[in-house]
Amino acid sequence: MSAALDDLRRRALEIADLHGIGGLLLWDQNTMMPPGGSDARADQFEALERILHDRVIDPGLGRTIEALEPWAASADPDSDDVALHRALKRDHYKAVNVPTDLAAEISSASAHAQQSWMAAREAKDFKVFQPALERVLELQQRYIACFDGTAEFAHPYDVLLDDYEPGLTTEELRPLFATLQDELVPLISAAAAAGEEGRVFPGHFPAEQQKALAGELLRAVGYDPEHWRLDAAVHPFARSMSHTDVRLTTRWEEDDLAMAVYSCLHEFGHGLYEAQMDPRHYRTTLAEATGLGVHESQSRLWENLVGRSKPFCEWFLPLLRRHLGGAFEAIEVPDLYRSVNQVRLSLIRIEADETTYNVHIALRFELELALVEGRLSVADLPDAWDEATHRLLGLETPSLLEGVLQDIHWGAGMVGYFPTYTIGNLMSAQLWGALSAELPDIEESVAAGDFAPLREWLRENIHRHGRKYTSRELLRRATGEELQVEPLLSYLEGKLLDAGLLTAPVRIPRT
Ligand code: ZN
Secondary structure (H helix, E strand, C coil), X not given: CHHHHHHHHHHHHHHHHHHHHHHHHHHHHHHCCCHHHHHHHHHHHHHHHHHHHHHHHCHHHHHHHHHHHHHHHHCCCCCHHHHHHHHHHHHHHHHHCCCHHHHHHHHHHHHHHHHHHHHHHHHCXXXXXXXXXXXXXXXXXXXXXXXCCCCCCCCHHHHHHHHHCCCCCHHHHHHHHHHHHHHHHHHHHHHHHHXXXXXXXXXXXXXXXXXXXXXXXXXXXXXXXXXXXXXXXXXXXXXXXXXXXXXXXXXXXXXXXXHHHHHHHHHHXXXXXXXXXXXXXXCCCCCCCCCHHHHHHHHHHHHHHHCCCHHHHHHHHHHHHHHHCHHHHCCCHHHHHHHCCCCCCCCCHHHCCHHHHHHHHHHHHHHHHHHHCCCXXXXXXXXXXXXXXXXXXXXXXXXXXXXXXXXXXXXXXCCCCCHHHHHHHHHHHHHHHHHHHHCCCHHHHHHCCCCXXXXXXXXXXXXXXCCCCCHHHHHHHHHCCCCCCHHHXXXXXXXXXXXXXXXXXXXXXXX
């Protein structure tokens, strides 16, 4: 038995290292690599993918997993080794069900579709993208068919969801999005009517000043220069090679300070998840996030629940004044609090405020589900997009770039990914509820710039476990709850009222 376990651990270690190398390639591609390096980098990614895929589908791994079955069935299900066995078994099972040729076809069709998506944006013509997207969806159907008759997935779309948030189902998502939609639409229109125009932080702030501010902000929340880096990237992201090497990126927009401030907090939340994994899981399959929804819950928690709260504004305003002076001398905490929580009806998801954001995701969920179920054709997608935008946001879509061509996900083959953003938002509000019950002084700590109790709570309840528990189990252990919408909705309405962005409650409290 112990020989088989050793074999399992040895295989896990190599797979974990290969993932770390992939992370480094990706980080470098988006921060340091000169543009001319892109073809060679694509070759390197492909080589690495092939090696990783071979390791995961290796029949030797299959035999080891099988040999350990009787032991795993009788040992403590919460032990690290049993969790490792479970994680590798799942990865192996999912990979061997998909023929290598199909996996390669999917990856090349996605690369091609991303190019078409860019060309279509350039030409402002959906027809340029349409054939490539049709191909992507056709391959997704073949991918789904690989799991036909396995009894594991009740709905075709579940197969796709599972790649991003294991265990999440269509049946579970439908009512969540229906409630969000029903409740958010009136809330948004009431708050948007009361809102004002203009940027969150008006003014021009040189990148050097922003860097100094972001440096102090990040060190205060928990950025450790010994183990972390911050660099510039067009689309901010976070990546880690291990818990000891965490890379954040941001964008310095001189006329939009909110970009750097909130992307730093967002990516810090992602980074902290990886930095606070239990070192015991290092170089194993357990040193990974358990799902993208959980990962996103961590970034949204720091960006929104912390970064747009009144106590945070109390702590942050003096920092803004010290680094940027001028404009910030003239405003007070309630102004800042109100400003960072403004609600505006907008067409672009990545520019959407916290309250509106999930309506953008509801729209994408509705459309991609219709595509997968065959109720909507790619040719009809642009009209369906515009119709849904009008229905949900009351807005006309003046151009494809502000409509169906705004996101790269579908072109990149990522169908079933969007819901993880909303799962992250829902979880972040649930986690905040649980942690503020356990840490009654949390608001005082944040206002004083002491983020250690918050970091510790997250380490203990979420981060350290890595992939040991499923998202469902992790949420249950941390909050005692299943995934639900009410905590997010009441948090949003409460904050809008508190910030003076709503004059009276809009929602009818649900029991
Ligand atoms: Zn994120």
